[in-house]
Amino acid sequence: MINDFEKQAEAFHQELYREYYLAEAGLKDELSIIPIYERYAHLFGEDVVRELLGLTQDRRRRYLAEWVTLEYLENLVKGMTESISNAMRQATVEWEGQQIPYHNLRPMISNEADMSRRHRLDELEREVTASANPKREQRLSKLHDRASDLGFESYIALCDQLRGLDLPSLTRQMRSLLNDTREIFYQRLEESLSGIEIRVEEASTCDILHLFRGRRFDALFPKEAMIPALTTTLAGMGIDMAQQENLELDIEPRPLKSPRAFCAPIRIPDEVKLVIKPIGGPDDYASLLHEAGHAEHFLNVDPDLAFPFKRLGDNSVTEAYAFLFHYLPLNHHWLHRILGIEDGSEFVRLARFQKLWFLRRYSSKLLYELELHTRLDGAEERYVSLLGDELGVAIPPEDYLKDVDDAFYCAQYLRAWIFEVQLRRFLENEFGAEWFTMRDAGEYLTSLWRRGQELRPEELATEMGYEGLDAKYLVEELVSTLSDARD
Ligand SMILES: [Zn+2]
Structure with missing residues (x-):
C-alpha cells in the first residue's frame, strides 16, 4: 500500500509544481491548484492521516506522515487561503491619481528615496494588509483546532514533533x-x-x-x-x-x-x-x-x-x-x-x-x-x-x-x-x-x-x-x- 501511496503522492507533487511553474513563469494567466487538490483528495483524508501518524517509527513513513498531515490541514483551510490571496492580488491603492496594485507597493517603497513619501506608501500598503486580518485570524484558529482534534497537545507540538525541529x-x-x-x-x-x-x-x-x-x-x-x-x-x-x-x-x-x-x-x-x-x-x-x-x-x-x-x-x-x-x-x-x-x-x-x-x-x-x-x-x-x-x-x-x-x-x-x-x-x-x-x-x-x-x-x-x-x-x-x- 505504501509504495502505491508514494507513487500517488509523487504524481500529485509533480502536477502541483508544474502548475506553480506555469503560472509563476507567466506561461498561464492564473494559478489553479484547487482542481489538483480535488483530484488527489484521497491522499489527504483524515483516515489516511491517522493511519500514517500511527506508523511514524520509520523515517520514510514519518516524512510522509509529516507531509500528509500538513497538506491535510492546508486542505481544510484552502478556501480561506485562496480568498486572502485573491483579495490581495486584486487590491489596489490610490497614489498620485493612479491605481497601484498592492503587490507593486513593496518594490516602490524600497526604491523610494524620499522618507515621507516612503512612509505614506507604507501606510497605504498596511491598510490593505489589515483588511484581510480577520480572515487570517479565522484561518489560524481553525488550524489550531484541527491540530488538537488529531490528538496533538497543540499546533506547536504538531509542528515540532512531525517536523523534527527541536x-x-x-x-x-x-x-x-x-x-x-x-x-x-x-x-x-x-x-x-x-x-x-x-x-x-x-x-x-x-x-x-x-x-x-x-x-x-x-x-x-x-x-x-x-x-x-x-x-x-x-x-x-x-x-x-x-x-x-x-x-x-x-x-x-x-x-x-x-x-x-x-x-x-x-x-x-x-x-x-x-x-x-x-x-x-x-x-x-x-x-x-x-x-x-x-x-x-x-x-x-x-x-x-x-x-x-x-x-x-x-x-x-x-x-x-x-x-x-x-x-x-x-x-x-x-x-x-x-x-x-x-x-x-x-x-x-x-x-x-x-x-x-x-x-x-x-x-x-x-x-x-x-x-x-x-x-x-x-x-x-x-x-x-x-x-x-x-x-x-x-x-x-x-x-x-x-x-x-x-x-x-x-x-x-x-x-x-x-x-x-x-x-x-x-x-x-x-x-x-x-x-x-x-x-x-x-x-x-x-x-x-x-x-x-x-x-x-x-x-x-x-x-x-x-x-x-x-x-x-x-x-x-x-x-x-x-x-x-x-x-
Ligand atoms: Zn529557498
Missing part, C-alpha cells in the same frame, strides 16, 4: 544569538541609518527595506553578467550547467513572469526549472544564486531514492544549500574572481549587516510565533513589542499575521542558516577559502546533494565532525565580521 533547543540557541549580537547590531543600525540620513528613533521597517535595497551598489552587479556569474561559479566547481539536460534555465522575459527568481523541482531529478527575469542589482544576484542552490541540489538527487527522501524530509537541508550560494557575494574572493570587483568592502559591510538583521528578525519571529500559537489574544501587541525590541525600529502592527508562515517555516530557515555556516567552514577547511573554485569541493557537494533530504542537518553536521547543529559558529561569524572596522 524547537526547545533552537529557541535557546536563538535567544543567545539575540543576546550576543545585540550590541553590535545596535551600533551598526545607527551607523547604517545615519548613512542615509535617518535617525533610529524615526525609522520603521520600510526604511530598512530602502536601506537594504542598496541602489548605490547596482553598478557592481550588472544584469548582463548575472547568468555568466552563475555558470562561471559552477564551472569552477566542475559543474557544467550547459550539460545538465535535466535543467531548464528560463530567462525569457514575459509580461506575467514573476519578478523574483524561483526554482521548480517538478520531477526530481529529471525535470528542474530555474526561472528568472534578470534585472541586475545585489538582490537579484542573491536570489538567482539562492535558487540555483536549490536547483543544483534537486538536479543531483539520486533517482533511485524513495519519494519521501527525494523531496520531503527537512527543508532546512535544501535551504542551507541555497544559502551557501546566496551568500557567495559576501566573499571578497568571489567578488574579485567572478565579477572583477577590486574593492567590495562597502557592499560587503552592508550585506553582512543585512544578514544579521535577517537572523535577528527570524529569531524574534520564532519567539513571537511560539506565543502566537499559544494565544491569539493580544498577538498584535506582542508582535510589535517583541520584534521592536530586537530590531530597534518601529514594527507595523498590521503585519502580525501576514508575517507568519505556516508550520514554523521560520525555524527551518534558522536551522538552515546555522547549518550553512557549519557546511561552509567544513568546505573552507577541506578545500581552502576559494573552495568554490575547486573541483573536489564540487564533487563533495554533489555527493551531499545526491542524498536528497534523507538525512537531517544535524546528522550531516555530525558526519562533518560537529556535535550536531550548533549556532555558535554562526554567532562567531556574525560578531567577528561585523566588528572588523574594514576588511
Whole structure:
C-alpha cells in the first residue's frame, strides 16, 4: 500500500509544481491548484492521516506522515487561503491619481528615496494588509483546532514533533544569538541609518527595506553578467550547467513572469526549472544564486531514492544549500574572481549587516510565533513589542499575521542558516577559502546533494565532525565580521 501511496503522492507533487511553474513563469494567466487538490483528495483524508501518524517509527513513513498531515490541514483551510490571496492580488491603492496594485507597493517603497513619501506608501500598503486580518485570524484558529482534534497537545507540538525541529533547543540557541549580537547590531543600525540620513528613533521597517535595497551598489552587479556569474561559479566547481539536460534555465522575459527568481523541482531529478527575469542589482544576484542552490541540489538527487527522501524530509537541508550560494557575494574572493570587483568592502559591510538583521528578525519571529500559537489574544501587541525590541525600529502592527508562515517555516530557515555556516567552514577547511573554485569541493557537494533530504542537518553536521547543529559558529561569524572596522 505504501509504495502505491508514494507513487500517488509523487504524481500529485509533480502536477502541483508544474502548475506553480506555469503560472509563476507567466506561461498561464492564473494559478489553479484547487482542481489538483480535488483530484488527489484521497491522499489527504483524515483516515489516511491517522493511519500514517500511527506508523511514524520509520523515517520514510514519518516524512510522509509529516507531509500528509500538513497538506491535510492546508486542505481544510484552502478556501480561506485562496480568498486572502485573491483579495490581495486584486487590491489596489490610490497614489498620485493612479491605481497601484498592492503587490507593486513593496518594490516602490524600497526604491523610494524620499522618507515621507516612503512612509505614506507604507501606510497605504498596511491598510490593505489589515483588511484581510480577520480572515487570517479565522484561518489560524481553525488550524489550531484541527491540530488538537488529531490528538496533538497543540499546533506547536504538531509542528515540532512531525517536523523534527527541536524547537526547545533552537529557541535557546536563538535567544543567545539575540543576546550576543545585540550590541553590535545596535551600533551598526545607527551607523547604517545615519548613512542615509535617518535617525533610529524615526525609522520603521520600510526604511530598512530602502536601506537594504542598496541602489548605490547596482553598478557592481550588472544584469548582463548575472547568468555568466552563475555558470562561471559552477564551472569552477566542475559543474557544467550547459550539460545538465535535466535543467531548464528560463530567462525569457514575459509580461506575467514573476519578478523574483524561483526554482521548480517538478520531477526530481529529471525535470528542474530555474526561472528568472534578470534585472541586475545585489538582490537579484542573491536570489538567482539562492535558487540555483536549490536547483543544483534537486538536479543531483539520486533517482533511485524513495519519494519521501527525494523531496520531503527537512527543508532546512535544501535551504542551507541555497544559502551557501546566496551568500557567495559576501566573499571578497568571489567578488574579485567572478565579477572583477577590486574593492567590495562597502557592499560587503552592508550585506553582512543585512544578514544579521535577517537572523535577528527570524529569531524574534520564532519567539513571537511560539506565543502566537499559544494565544491569539493580544498577538498584535506582542508582535510589535517583541520584534521592536530586537530590531530597534518601529514594527507595523498590521503585519502580525501576514508575517507568519505556516508550520514554523521560520525555524527551518534558522536551522538552515546555522547549518550553512557549519557546511561552509567544513568546505573552507577541506578545500581552502576559494573552495568554490575547486573541483573536489564540487564533487563533495554533489555527493551531499545526491542524498536528497534523507538525512537531517544535524546528522550531516555530525558526519562533518560537529556535535550536531550548533549556532555558535554562526554567532562567531556574525560578531567577528561585523566588528572588523574594514576588511
Ligand atoms: Zn529557498
